Amino acid sequence: MFSEAAIKELEEIRQKYPSARAALLPAIYIAQKEFGWLSQDAYEAVANALGVPKAIARGVGTFYAMYKHKPLGRNIVQLCTNVSCMILGAERLVDFLKNKYGLEPGGTTPDGRFSLVIMECIGACGTAPAMLVNDDFYENLTEEYIEEILGKYK
């Protein structure tokens, strides 16, 4: 079940669209924020809130890469390895995260502090390699810089 605040947020978003169904993507975002990840229950809440069949809600949600379908760590390191980042060393950074933090692509550190998601291009090719930690952009990455950045996230 959604919290009052979530229901209110959804109501507001709902007003932007001519149909409830169109609010599905934002509603899944809200559910993700609310429940941490998109469990069956989360989809049920979304489906009930919008009157969309639950199987459909889940089908739509699983299409998109940024919706999380398993519990992840507190901070999500989203590292781009697409061509522009790759040719400037992004793959070495993947190895670095693995060796230094035990962080494998798709995995989570045992302390639940970080999860690593390998991204397709995140639109920071001119300042490659780049990553997002949660909603924050970091560019021109080096191993040292990553250490410094990750230090900020608990």
Added chain:
Amino acid sequence: MEKVLLKNTENPNSADINEYKKVGGYQSLPKAFGMQPKEIIEEVKKSGLRGRGGAGFPAAMKWTFASADPKSPKYLLCNADEGEPGTFKDRQILEKNPHLLIEGMVISGYAIGTEYGFIYLRGEYPAAKDILNRAIKQAYDSGFLGDNILGKGVKFQLAVHQGAGAYICGEETALIESLEGDKGQPRIKPPFPVNVGVFAKPTVINNVETLSNLPYIIEVGGEVYSKIGSPECPGPKLYCVSGHVEKPGVYELPMGTTLREIIYTHCGGIKNGKKLKAVIPGGISTPVLPPDNIDCKMDFVNMPKHGSMLGSGAVIVMDETVCLVRVCYRALKFFEHESCGKCTPCREGTEWLRKILGRIENGEGAEGDIDLMLSVSSNMLGKTFCPLGDGAASVVQNFVRHFRPEFEEHVKNAKCRFK
């Protein structure tokens, strides 16, 4: 050239409405409202503006179709899904010059007769989302959006719709599906969006950069605008350059600037004095070019003559240290990840090609694998539902066409020399 799209963007507060107004922002709006919608479309036609999303479709033509459809309401969608790898030009506008886009959308909304606009923003741009939302709020507060814009009775409602990580949603009909709350899978065309688009209503979809040209076209007139850059597809163009150049970044240059000029004049040449090995000129879906083929004019008309495409103007520069098999492999991994799964050749072909490339790159390639790849990709090319699958197939074909020896060497030596 005077900057049009990136005007004032060195200013750290350029996203603020007041800064935008200081440099002449929102001046085109009253001017546009003084014109008949038809006249605006006429100006745009004169300007020769072609879509900057990749296909280069004449903007005025789309608008004419949509405004002629009697159904209402109509919708204007801004394609801010910018997912083509190597591309980061729209992000510049979204984060640094959002009011330019908003002003452009209000003008085109007025011209087409739409009252509703959505900006379909990719999920990977959280910062841009906040900036846009703030800018939209400012615009509402200042009467540039809403039910009675500038007191002229013009209506335009604008909202941001955030994607959730799917490259295919940049394709216009997939974008519509996604906006309607569905999987981003392309639709059968016809009907075209201009007649049956989002919520089954006439819909115009334009790229961020395309729409951002509008205030300037209204300001100086289509005639003057059409004198900038290539005569067949004029205007300022954002080129975003990444990879092994000294000064990567987004450059606003006249359409038709040559690739060589972009790389060597504007970006300071190849990094650390290394040798140029290959260039992908318009995002990874566009055919790769060898170093001897960079004197081409970067526009919609000339690039095909050189065996490639302008695409999104995303130039990826690779020096001699780059393994092109690996680049090709990484590109296919991208396409495999992004294939929406609707059609057979793309869903299965991207995976198969990635697997073959993977084994070649890992030194496990066999005799015949290169030909197998060519055969698989030709079984895809021209047979997929949308251009994504074609893109994947043509990447393989073009890498092999220009750099076959490097692939052969991987197979023969059973290893990658660049590792």
Added chain:
Amino acid sequence: MITITINGKEIKLEKPVTVLEAAKSAGIKIPTLCSHEQLEKYGGCRLCLVEVEKIPRLQTACTLMVADGMVIKTETEQIADVRRGILEFLLINHPLDCPYCDKAGECELQDLVVKYGPATSRFKEKKRKVPGGLEDPILVRNMERCIVCTRCVRMCEGVQGASAIAVINRGGHSHIEPFSGGRFDCEYCGNCVSVCPVGSIMSRLHRHSYRPWQLMSETETICPYCGVGCTLVVQVRDDIIKRVVPRIGTPVNNGLLCSRGRFGYEFVGSKERLTTPLIKKNGMLEQATWEEAISLVAKRLGEIKDNFGSSAMGGIASPRCTNEDNYVFQKFMRVVLETNNIDSTARTGFAGAQGFIENIFGQGATANIIPGLSNSDAVFIIGGDPTAINPILGLQIRACSRGGGNILTIGHIKGLEKFNPVVLKPEFYSETVLLEGIVSALKNKKGLPGSNQKLEAKVKGINTAVEEIGEKCGITEEDFTKFIEILSESSTPSIVIGKEIAQSSGGSYKLLLISAINYLMNARIYLLSERANEQGLLDMGCAPDLLPGYRTLTFAEFRKRYETAWKVSLPEKTGLSIFEMIDAAKNGSLKAVYIMGENPVFNLPNSKAVEEALKNIDFIVVQDIFLTETGKLADVVLPALSWSEKDGTFTNMERRIQRLRKAVNREGMEDWMIIAEISKNMGAKFNYSEAEDVFKEIARVSPLYRDMTYEEIEKGDAIYPYKGEPLRGVTEEIQVHNPPEPPLSKGGLRGIAAGKLYLRLERPLFHSGTLSRKAPALVNIYPEAVARISLATAKSLSLKAGDIVKVSTKIGSLELPVEIDKKVDSSAIMLSNNFEDKGAFSLMEYTIDPVIKAPCLDGNEAKIEKVK
């Protein structure tokens, strides 16, 4: 006219169609996988790519609309390569487990590969692994085999309207899942199974038990369950039904089925079937020979007739038996036993409601074409959930909504909740006031048309103000006005009436009001029918007041016709209804009863009292396929052949006469044949050697079936009146029974609801009376009786789902698990009547509406308490 050329052949088309359809019409086959004639266009598999002149890119024939002058090539070298390429793509991740796969032999992919496909595999890697899907008791998913054509999903969402499955993930990870990821939570229509081109979604019922080419026979017949009368194809091997499938192009269901039709067939092969006659000796039923049994029945019936007279005997006919069975049965009762005491469970609502409505509008008023429903611009529904009672008819309502029609319901209707219904939910016992309100509002808006004086006389005085509706029904003026607006603005409305109307207090009065709405709106009426041959049974004259063809028995002229035909003189007095027979049994005046294919001890309300009453009867014959609750009370039990083991006809709710065909061989006699044997033993001549002989007689004597033949029926569209006389006109005065207050009322209309609970009958999709409980698949889906209560009731009694509760009324109690359902009325306990020893009817008393003679089941106050 559009002219196109395909492969050099000129094709002319009336209207724009797809290239695929155009090619098909010209006999040119283009291979397809994702395209399906029942589904929306998709264009995903890319197998149907063709060359079109002047279009550089290849085009999918399944999506491209023809345009005048189009020149198309479908069989070129290039196209052959494309097909091979696509098939190769499909195979790289498709397991080559054809020798093991149940679909082999009818797999569309296999067939195409045989025709065009690659001979060797160029794919060296491991195939994709996809999580299994074997959790469901009915629907087996083999997702490795899935080619993501999405036919099943498009069927589930776009046609069935269940939206229970979806494609999960994207790209190569795409596969189909129900919401849970494992078990389905759906309507189990199985229409996804029908459209799957490969072996990805299949029925567990026949898993690994045969290969398609081993099926010995395929027989087209009619579903045994509800009154829609879907055509289905029964596939048999070694006289065991292996599978039931629909067929595209059949008039009623056109390629679709519901759970009962598709998965409910297993009762036929049940080990519990009766195999020999049974005779009660010293209180025990013992096996006997046919000769013994038949002569005993003949002898005893003869004795009772001689000693107590014909009126001491009664017969109960069966809505599950054929027209032929029922015709012979009533003839036996009238001609041999010489009584009109013949009735059936159609009396529990259908018969009375139909008679009532036809008396106002003329015969045939409730017979409307089912697929026509989807063309209505508004459907008004009251008295039951059509998607559960008559599922295939329900689909037409869903299609209507999808096409932009309005769905208007009185009360919450579960199966339509996703179809934007406009709902008016009156308080308990205030439905009548609401209907009066609707009639008043429509009268004001539209005025009385003046064409039916009799009806107008009855409704002229009705004037119920909006305020009164607000007060008594708890419905806001806004909601009511919106409802009336939509209803009154529709130009092609339909009205769907469920049995709850006839079974509630003031049933006949409500029917009058609904008839008035129908009249004011010039609508079409659909009367839901729960049993397959409820209509046919009435047509055949299995009613105490009607001769075959709805000819009123008390009219000498009608009687005469049958006296001539049957060469006897017929009893003149109207017979006893089924409820009157029970009363007669109770008071000892009914001495013998012959029950064919019916189980009154379970299927009639107050079933315990029915049982007690029947125990008073001297001689009971039960003819059935199982030893039912009623059979256990019998003196002689006669085993009958069942559906799919016999020939004959059924008449559906549209009055379409359809052929039931024998698909399975079994030793034994058809129902009519047993009766005929007994008749012969009693000295009457019933000379029929096969069902068709019986039908020929029906077609000779019944004005409605006049001149109809099996041959004509085969052609489809055998809807009567066929060649015979016009249908019965309006004959009688309209009578209604409008009890001023509900029968058990104590404190005025609203007072009754306050704080009290009432038992209500649930009619679930997966069951249908007592037959379905012998179909393991249906029992698997819906395994046991449950009491369904509202959230409010659950809260106030601190009950949670799964608790075992005791539900009791004045006449008894049952222990069963409880389920909580948000949409249940807070005053209701919902209980179905489908499970042995747990039937709602064992707790329900009734009163009889004197006009429609149906039992009113309202007002059974009930208590619910936790047991554990």
